[in-house]
Amino acid sequence: MTSPRPISAQRLELRPVRPRHIPAVYALTEASRAHLAPWMPWIHSEPSLAATAEFVRQAMVQEASGLGAQFGIWQATDLAGVIGYHPIRWIERHADIGYWLGASFEGQGLVSRSVCALLNQAFFDLGLSHIGIQTAEDNVRSQRVADRLGFRRLGVVAEGEWFIDHWVPSVVFQLSAAEWLARPERDRLLPAVIRPGSALPKPGSAGTA
Numbered sequence: 001m002t003s004p005r006p007i008s009a010q011r012l013e014l015r016p017v018r019p020r021h022i023p024a025v026y027a028l029t030e031a032s033r034a035h036l037a038p039w040m041p042w043i044h045s046e047p048s049l050a051a052t053a054e055f056v057r058q059a060m061v062q063e064a065s066g067l068g069a070q071f072g073i074w075q076a077t078d079l080a081g082v083i084g085y086h087p088i089r090w091i092e093r094h095a096d097i098g099y100w101l102g103a104s105f106e107g108q109g110l111v112s113r114s115v116c117a118l119l120n121q122a123f124f125d126l127g128l129s130h131i132g133i134q135t136a137e138d139n140v141r142s143q144r145v146a147d148r149l150g151f152r153r154l155g156v157v158a159e160g161e162w163f164i165d166h167w168v169p170s171v172v173f174q175l176s177a178a179e180w181l182a183r184p185e186r187d188r189l190l191p192a193v194i195r196p197g198s199a200l201p202k203p204g205s206a207g208t209a
Contacts, residue, residue: 012192014071026052035103080105093129116191123177137169146173
């Protein structure tokens with residue numbers, strides 16, 4: 001068995017996406033189009049700044065509604081990818097998270113550190129009880145992130161995601177707050193820093209029911 005690649009100790013920040021980030025998100029998306037094509041259905045749509053602007057607009061609506069935020073993954077001055085919550089289901093205290101990384105930023109542990117930051121926020125700040133990740137069955141790299149962070153594999157959904165014109169099997173993962181708290185290596189994962197600015201509600205506040 002080979003040893004896991006060491007995680008870079010360089011400062012990593014998650015910044016809520018805002019209109020000023022549109023050019024950077026668009027540029028990274030275009031530079032990574034071939035890299036993302038096997039896994040991200042939306043990458044096959046016609047590229048445009050307008051489409052990126054619409055993503056940012058929808059992300060801000062989601063955030064304002066208290067249903068979770070979308071963050072740019074920033075390594076110093078470079079945008080490395082995007083991570084965020086699918087709409088939080090407050091009654092169930094559950095949310096799924098999704099992420100993508102630019103091709104030139106892989107292999108540095110950036111996604112693991114970013115997911116770690118959202119897990120800390122979800123469980124300790126927002127009071128959620130479970131976080132899920134769902135990946136394409138063939139997306140082994142993404143599955144390794146979930147495995148590394150202690151997610152349990154719940155199984156494979158044969159028709160997990162509609163991908164352009166066909167169904168793709170998906171692997172479903174889940175992690176509870178208790179499981180995350182018990183992870184002995186949790187503090188060694190060097191979680192990304194979430195920059196203040198997102199308006200996510202606290203448990204029991206307006207918009208969480």
